[in-house]
Amino acid sequence: MENTPAIQVQALSKSFKTLKALDNVTFSVPSGSVFCILGPNGAGKTTLLRILTSVTQPSSGHVKIEGYDLAKDTLLIRNKIGVVAQENRFDKYISIWHNLTLHAQMHGLSKKVYEPRITDLLKKVDLYDRRDEMADHLSGGMQRRVALMRALIHEPTLLFLDEPTTGLDPEARIFIWQTIEALKGKATVILTTHYMEEADRLSDRIAMLNHGQIVAEGTAQSLKQALAKLGQYELVLLTPQAAEIKEKLTSLNMLTSVQAIDEYCLQFQAEQPEAMQAVLNAVPAEQVLRIGQSLPDLEDVFLSIARESRHAAF
């Protein structure tokens, strides 16, 4: 099963009474990659993850995990996956240590195997000394780190992380990012987030989910380039005259938008070739350091796609 995709999702739909949470979702995830599902709140990310982790049944469609049918080989698949849910799910009436041993025992690990593993993982997050405390004595960030370590105890080949850094301080966020980066190539990571920066930094491929549908899929670079074709350009000046140049470009009446980023840099949108020529004529060549297509960030891509799908819906 070396070349089998880690996940194959085919025409997956899920409805809750009148609400269609997922609508005909199809995608596949290569083994060993980090795949990010990006979308605003209510897009269907958590529902998708709950289905992929076998907690929720789909209304229709098929899912294969490492070649196994999720509907038939559920327990076998659950042994291969690790999950960090959006909320910190701990039993607050037992210790951190027992929360972790419970997970290990339910994966069929023997004490000889799980005790040193849990010890190592807790030391990694500097919480070994607090192992006998109840889980709710830890801060949200600490709980999230322990949840991530718990998901790794049985050495899963597939890790599902549902908005793992939401509400965390920068230190906890960076720890989680580093852990995901260290897993690249060793395990497949499925990550949902609404942080574009996170998706950009961590993912090999991104699927953008909106209103239960995948509205775009590709690498971060390819998604940005797709939007860049719409004619976004960047002009960097040698002198701090951005405001002055902005006025000149606006007066051309050929550009969709002109924006001064700072004193040296402007961004504009030119959708016709003659508009670009007019810009070059309007700005003295000795003032120009660089002019070229500007690559949007993922946020621009997402907002643009969300806007388009909203227009299509109305």
Add this chain to the structure above:
Amino acid sequence: MLHFKRGVLPVYKTVLRQELNTWREELLTTVAVPLTFFLAFGLGLRGYIHDIDGVSYMTFLAPGLITLTMLFEAYRNGGWGMWLDRWLQKMIDEYRIKPVTTSDIIVGKILGGFTEAIIKGAVVALVLKLIAPISFAPINILPYLLYMLPGSVLFTCMGAMVGTVCAKPDQIAQVQTVVITPLLYLGGMFFPIRVLPPWLLPIIHWLPTTALFEGGRWALLKGQIQGFDIALLWGAAILCFGFTVRLFNDKLSE
């Protein structure tokens, strides 16, 4: 198919561990209710009530209080334990991403609730033995357990069903007030059921709690076993157990 070692057992041990970590508070609440009843009714009314069926009212009352503790704790553990894990801590969702079945989870929780109920009943029995003139042959514990084992399973299952279905905590309390409390109090804990109006007796006769309080009392005090009671209790417990597992599986697959 059940996975005992990696499914039922870890869940079962966790239920017991939760209680062990809060045993001081648990002990207090476990003993408080039966002790209050004993002081109010056993000591307060003993001068007004003659012997019942050849035993003093305090002796008559004591087995009922042990039974009450077991059944009440069984319902409480089943109901609140399930509600806490399903709706508040979301531990049921956490269990469901492990390679175990929903049947493993519910069986582990029912067994845990049942074990706790038996332990707490034993604690109350010890306390009452110290303060009340209750005497029985130790061998009578065996016939008494024949009643209490299915009774505890039955009430744990009833609690687990309520905790599975009711998302709001006040709903569990409402079921307790409207269903569980009348069941417990009409079963002959404070009085022999023959004193009830004749039209009520056929209904009362078929209540599992009547078998538990009336039957359990004489099993503990005199070692008597009523075949009808035992059959009724085990039948109800097995039915309720099967129904609880089915309901839990159905609700979680929604």
